[in-house]
Amino acid sequence: MTTLRNVAIVGFAQLPIVARDPHRMATEMLYPVVRQALAECGVERDAIDYQVAGSTDYMDGRPFGFVAALDVMGSWPPRQDLHLEMDAAFCAYYGWLRMQTGDCDTVMVVGHGKTSEGDPNRVLNLALDPYYQAAIGLDPTSTAALQASAYMQRTGTTDADLAAIAARNRTAGARNADNQVRTASSATELAKTPWAVEPLRAAYLPPVGESATCLILAAEGKAEKLCDRPVWIHGVDHRTEMQTLGGRDLSRSAGAKLAAEKAFTMAGLQTARDADVVELYATTPAEELILCEALDLDPRAQQPVINPSGGPLCGNPLMSTGLIRLGEVFRQLAGRAGERAVPGAQRGIAHAAQGHCLQQNLVWVLGTQRRWS
Numbered sequence: 001m002t003t004l005r006n007v008a009i010v011g012f013a014q015l016p017i018v019a020r021d022p023h024r025m026a027t028e029m030l031y032p033v034v035r036q037a038l039a040e041c042g043v044e045r046d047a048i049d050y051q052v053a054g055s056t057d058y059m060d061g062r063p064f065g066f067v068a069a070l071d072v073m074g075s076w077p078p079r080q081d082l083h084l085e086m087d088a089a090f091c092a093y094y095g096w097l098r099m100q101t102g103d104c105d106t107v108m109v110v111g112h113g114k115t116s117e118g119d120p121n122r123v124l125n126l127a128l129d130p131y132y133q134a135a136i137g138l139d140p141t142s143t144a145a146l147q148a149s150a151y152m153q154r155t156g157t158t159d160a161d162l163a164a165i166a167a168r169n170r171t172a173g174a175r176n177a178d179n180q181v182r183t184a185s186s187a188t189e190l191a192k193t194p195w196a197v198e199p200l201r202a203a204y205l206p207p208v209g210e211s212a213t214c215l216i217l218a219a220e221g222k223a224e225k226l227c228d229r230p231v232w233i234h235g236v237d238h239r240t241e242m243q244t245l246g247g248r249d250l251s252r253s254a255g256a257k258l259a260a261e262k263a264f265t266m267a268g269l270q271t272a273r274d275a276d277v278v279e280l281y282a283t284t285p286a287e288e289l290i291l292c293e294a295l296d297l298d299p300r301a302q303q304p305v306i307n308p309s310g311g312p313l314c315g316n317p318l319m320s321t322g323l324i325r326l327g328e329v330f331r332q333l334a335g336r337a338g339e340r341a342v343p344g345a346q347r348g349i350a351h352a353a354q355g356h357c358l359q360q361n362l363v364w365v366l367g368t369q370r371r372w373s
Contacts, residue, residue, distance in 0.1 A: 173310020
């Protein structure tokens with residue numbers, strides 16, 4: 001394939017996920033993570049060429065909140081910037097694309113949103129087909145339950161299997177100080193919790209919280225100056241499926257499978273099992289099993305380690321959940337993961353999603369060495 005520019009993640013910061021931050025609006029939450037990410041790189045805002053923000057005013061708590069965020073990101077004197085109403089992981093993808101054109105050498109990516117000041121279920125209902133599905137009041141929990149039912153029917157997966165996946169994430173997440181849920185629980189305990197929407201129990205769903213995130217990308221030549229252990233992007237791909245739930249097989253994720261295949265080809269990776277660590281944007285145990293199938297991963301295997309951060313089941317700050325997956329793999333490969341570190345991790349995979357039932361999927365392959373010479 002055509003040689004691409006080597007681009008690396010050189011900094012990442014996030015606020016601990018909370019159910020509600022009563023003392024700060026979204027832009028005030030964003031400021032400290034921007035400063036921290038820049039400080040990690042040892043630079044000020046003038047060193048960044050381009051900026052992309054992931055947020056939505058419906059989740060932000062303020063009309064035109066993305067405009068107020070420009071002050072926090074440092075947009076004066078005037079700079080190139082973009083705002084996407086998507087998880088900030090997709091902003092990182094856009095920034096990577098801009099860097100491949102040679103348009104910029106450094107990119108700041110931020111995600112923010114005050115979900116406690118809105119009603120996420122009502123907002124996310126609007127992402128469904130407006131004529132047949134949104135109109136009957138489906139919310140993310142209802143559609144996730146439909147997906148879980150379809151997967152369990154096709155594969156024979158049981159409630160005990162879902163409980164085991166949830167327990168593994170909860171146990172790993174107890175070591176992550178940034179999580180909203182930091183209590184380890186056994187599968188037996190989780191399987192006793194009441195149904196949210198059958199076949200999903202309350203303990204199989206993440207709390208919806210709020211946070212702010214900032215990630216810095218830099219091209220080869222600058223990355224080495226900004227980070228002692230830059231983490232290089234080896235491959236990435238984004239795929240979108242139909243909005244209408246009845247138009248796709250909910251028991252599988254064709255989009256995640258294709259995105260993974262394309263990203264692995266770009267990265268020269270034979271299989272996901274050759275990675276050391278994987279972070280999946282799975283907001284239910286059934287979603288995690290569907291993604292494992294799409295990426296050809298064994299959820300019971302010790303290698304690679306799946307969601308050592310605890311994953312979205314331990315904290316789901318809308319607009320940042322996907323970028324946190326990317327940031328967590330960066331922390332693992334850069335030696336910044338603390339007590340949740342996977343020893344000797346050299347290559348990782350990060351997955352992000354958007355929309356109901358894994359409608360949009362983004363897969364990254366990262367490594368400690370440059371991809372292209």
